Amino acid sequence: MTIDLSTTLGPAWFPAPIFTASGCASSGRELAQFFPLKNIGAVVTKSIMLKARPGRPTPRMAETPSGMLNSIGLQGPGIDSFIANDIPWLVDQGARVIVSIAGETVDEYASLARRLRSVPGISALEVNISCPNVENRGMVFACDPVSARAVIDGVRRTLGGDLPIIAKLSPDVTDIVSIAREVVDAGADGVALINTLLGMVINVDTMRPHLGGKTGGLSGPAIRPVAVRAIYQVHQALPKLPILGMGGVRSGRDAFEMILAGASGVSVGTATFGNPRAAIDIQTALGAILEEKGFTSLRSAVGFAHRNDATEMEGEN
Ligand code: SIN
Numbered sequence: 001m002t003i004d005l006s007t008t009l010g011p012a013w014f015p016a017p018i019f020t021a022s023g024c025a026s027s028g029r030e031l032a033q034f035f036p037l038k039n040i041g042a043v044v045t046k047s048i049m050l051k052a053r054p055g056r057p058t059p060r061m062a063e064t065p066s067g068m069l070n071s072i073g074l075q076g077p078g079i080d081s082f083i084a085n086d087i088p089w090l091v092d093q094g095a096r097v098i099v100s101i102a103g104e105t106v107d108e109y110a111s112l113a114r115r116l117r118s119v120p121g122i123s124a125l126e127v128n129i130s131c132p133n134v135e136n137r138g139m140v141f142a143c144d145p146v147s148a149r150a151v152i153d154g155v156r157r158t159l160g161g162d163l164p165i166i167a168k169l170s171p172d173v174t175d176i177v178s179i180a181r182e183v184v185d186a187g188a189d190g191v192a193l194i195n196t197l198l199g200m201v202i203n204v205d206t207m208r209p210h211l212g213g214k215t216g217g218l219s220g221p222a223i224r225p226v227a228v229r230a231i232y233q234v235h236q237a238l239p240k241l242p243i244l245g246m247g248g249v250r251s252g253r254d255a256f257e258m259i260l261a262g263a264s265g266v267s268v269g270t271a272t273f274g275n276p277r278a279a280i281d282i283q284t285a286l287g288a289i290l291e292e293k294g295f296t297s298l299r300s301a302v303g304f305a306h307r308n309d310a311t312e313m314e315g316e317n
Pocket residue numbers: 023047070071072073074075128130131132133195196217
């Protein structure tokens with residue numbers, strides 16, 4: 001039996017359900033030697049800002065139990081170089097491209113959207129309002145409903161109807177559903193769940209914070225249950241809202257879990273550092289699991305864990 005693995009995130013269609021996670025494969029050049037990028041759903045590029053940025057001081061990474069802490073600080077070449085070099089290269093590979101953008105102000109996000117709106121070959125914008133590695137924690141737009149709404153509203157007004165918007169949300173909030181509602185009201189077509197959780201490692205030999213940036217974003221299998229919970233909650237509240245799920249996925253079963261919770265596509269990030277073929281291997285394994293479970297399409301499995309589920313999560317505590 002051939003399983004239909006195609007999926008949609010709002011108006012954007014993808015032939016396959018596994019994506020890279022922003023930040024874990026830059027613009028895909030290193031991964032392309034391991035598998036054809038066109039064989040996965042899309043490459044989600046490292047969040048790009050208006051100007052080139054060196055990022056935070058080193059060390060920028062720390063191993064943690066079942067996870068990894070990063071404090072990259074949005075290092076990147078800036079939007080002009082990105083548009084000139086990275087997007088054309090990805091298009092040449094036949095890859096679908098989701099461009100992740102990040103800004104320091106609402107206006108910076110809108111300026112990025114203005115620059116990208118007429119660039120050919122982009123399937124959607126991921127609006128990263130949840131980077132944990134910013135100097136000022138007050139700038140994590142996704143941690144405040146008013147700020148989250150303002151960014152997405154500015155991007156949507158700038159784009160008009162030109163490109164789908166996927167708002168990337170933070171798990172570091174009390175009520176992720178309320179943030180999701182705000183960004184959808186402001187014009188997001190979907191949400192990416194979840195960005196990393198804010199964490200910290202102290203080196204007990206030096207007795208100082210290990211990371212140059214002191215705090216960092218926790219990713220890897222340690223955060224997967226948090227991601228599954230967020231996807232489940234948002235799908236339950238907004239069942240028609242497309243969700244790109246991510247957070248600690250390293251097997252076909254992990255990806256399937258996110259699909260059952262309500263994700264229409266799944267991004268693979270940290271697993272790529274150990275196995276650069278992780279995205280394509282997970283996609284193959286997911287197809288086999290769907291077949292084994294008797295599904296004829298990926299789409300028929302989205303949100304399956306909610307079927308006949310009368311239990312309200314809020315009532316379980
Ligand atoms: C970083 O570059 O600091 C990570 C970006 C993010 O987690 O959103």
